[in-house]
Amino acid sequence: MIKALIAVNAGSSTLKFRAYAMAGDALLMRGLIDHFGQKHTSLSLHDTLHQQLEERELGDDSREAAVAAMINTLADHGIAVTAVVHRVVHGGSRFHAVTRLDDSICQALEAYIPLAPLHQPVSLQVIQAFQTVDASLPQLACFDTAFHASQPEVATRFGIARHWHEEGVRRYGFHGLSYASISRRLAGLELAQAKVVVCHLGSGSSACAIQQGQSVASSMGFSAVDGLMMGTRPGYLDPEVVLYWMEHEGMGVGEVRRELYKNSGLLGVSGGVSADMRELLASPLPAAREAVELFCYRIVREIASLAGAMKGVDAIIFTAGIGEHSAEVRGRVLSQLGWLGFAVDHAANLAHARQLTTADSQRHAYVLDTDEEGEMARQAFTLLG
Ligand SMILES: Nc1ncnc2c1ncn2[C@@H]1O[C@H](COP(=O)(O)OP(=O)(O)O)[C@@H](O)[C@H]1O
Numbered sequence: 001m002i003k004a005l006i007a008v009n010a011g012s013s014t015l016k017f018r019a020y021a022m023a024g025d026a027l028l029m030r031g032l033i034d035h036f037g038q039k040h041t042s043l044s045l046h047d048t049l050h051q052q053l054e055e056r057e058l059g060d061d062s063r064e065a066a067v068a069a070m071i072n073t074l075a076d077h078g079i080a081v082t083a084v085v086h087r088v089v090h091g092g093s094r095f096h097a098v099t100r101l102d103d104s105i106c107q108a109l110e111a112y113i114p115l116a117p118l119h120q121p122v123s124l125q126v127i128q129a130f131q132t133v134d135a136s137l138p139q140l141a142c143f144d145t146a147f148h149a150s151q152p153e154v155a156t157r158f159g160i161a162r163h164w165h166e167e168g169v170r171r172y173g174f175h176g177l178s179y180a181s182i183s184r185r186l187a188g189l190e191l192a193q194a195k196v197v198v199c200h201l202g203s204g205s206s207a208c209a210i211q212q213g214q215s216v217a218s219s220m221g222f223s224a225v226d227g228l229m230m231g232t233r234p235g236y237l238d239p240e241v242v243l244y245w246m247e248h249e250g251m252g253v254g255e256v257r258r259e260l261y262k263n264s265g266l267l268g269v270s271g272g273v274s275a276d277m278r279e280l281l282a283s284p285l286p287a288a289r290e291a292v293e294l295f296c297y298r299i300v301r302e303i304a305s306l307a308g309a310m311k312g313v314d315a316i317i318f319t320a321g322i323g324e325h326s327a328e329v330r331g332r333v334l335s336q337l338g339w340l341g342f343a344v345d346h347a348a349n350l351a352h353a354r355q356l357t358t359a360d361s362q363r364h365a366y367v368l369d370t371d372e373e374g375e376m377a378r379q380a381f382t383l384l385g
Pocket residue numbers: 011201202203204231275276277278279281320321322325326327
């Protein structure tokens with residue numbers, strides 16, 4: 001048996017995991033638990049050459065059964081799980097580094113559930129499920145907020161009374177594991193010292209201004225609902241809209257939260273067609289087109305805003321599901337940024353080439369695959385030694 005660390009990236013409905021060798025940290029296998037915590041939970045496992053090793057429904061839809069199936073299936077393929085590292089979305093002002101989990105840390109992380117209601121409870125349930133299945137397994141957490149700890153104070157403030165900031169009502173920023181994984185690869189593009197806007201476009205989307213490899217500003221704030229429009233979240237929204245819903249529509253906190261996290265974004269604007277970019281791009285319906293148009297428009301505005309925060313921009317990088325796979329979205333965004341010196345190379349964009357701009361473009365745009373799990377593993381190995 002090969003001893004391995006598994007990196008667990010739990011989302012609201014899927015759980016992605018990857019196994020890395022404890023000796024030498026090589027990637028061994030990647031897996032997905034689909035419909036996690038829902039009906040018809042299934043597990044699939046692929047080797048590093050993308051060869052499928054397993055694909056089956058679990059029968060038992062509990063999170064504990066899914067965790068046990070993950071550990072047992074890896075064992076069937078010669079991998080003994082000896083440690084786990086989790087992606088935890090919110091680490092607040094307290095957690096800026098990979099942390100060994102215990103009851104008191106988990107309790108502290110529970111306090112951030114209201115700030116990340118789609119993600120934080122799931123992560124904590126997964127941690128609990130591992131604890132139930134194998135209490136002796138060391139568990140670590142890496143935080144999406146941590147990469148943004150380098151931001152200057154001005155980027156973290158809201159224009160509200162000072163005491164709120166001191167109480168933690170401030171901008172944190174998310175998708176930090178993705179940005180850290182991109183930041184590590186900037187040197188390879190000769191951008192280590194540059195001013196870069198990275199667009200992480202997935203079911204959750206955000207953008208980050210990275211200067212000399214560090215986060216200096218980001219589109220997400222106090223929670224993962226702010227900034228760009230997403231699959232089911234609105235992004236930037238005048239807070240008076242929330243008051244309007246409560247005061248004039250009689251909506252309670254739970255209903256408002258559902259509206260903000262489940263009914264908005266691509267799904268809401270498309271009139272219910274889909275939260276999935278692929279389906280929207282394939283739809284002939286005007287509302288679906290409008291949703292895509294708004295998604296791109298908001299990215300263009302955010303890039304200009306983040307460029308302002310850095311007093312310039314040298315490059316744009318697209319990453320995550322939509323950023324890595326949708327030439328349509330990248331092309332639309334870059335076409336609206338000609339005034340900033342980005343000239344799209346349409347053939348390169350369609351071919352998903354690394355560089356998306358023409359050789360004589362004043363500034364360049366690129367695609368890089370995000371590697372949240374790889375970043376988690378790297379951080380975990382520094383702690384495990
Ligand atoms: N070929 C593609 N074209 C357009 N969008 C795509 C493509 N492949 C994946 N996506 C989109 O990527 C999004 C999911 O991104 P991903 O980063 O996997 O999300 P998450 O990890 O947050 O669940 C979905 O909107 C999906 O439609």
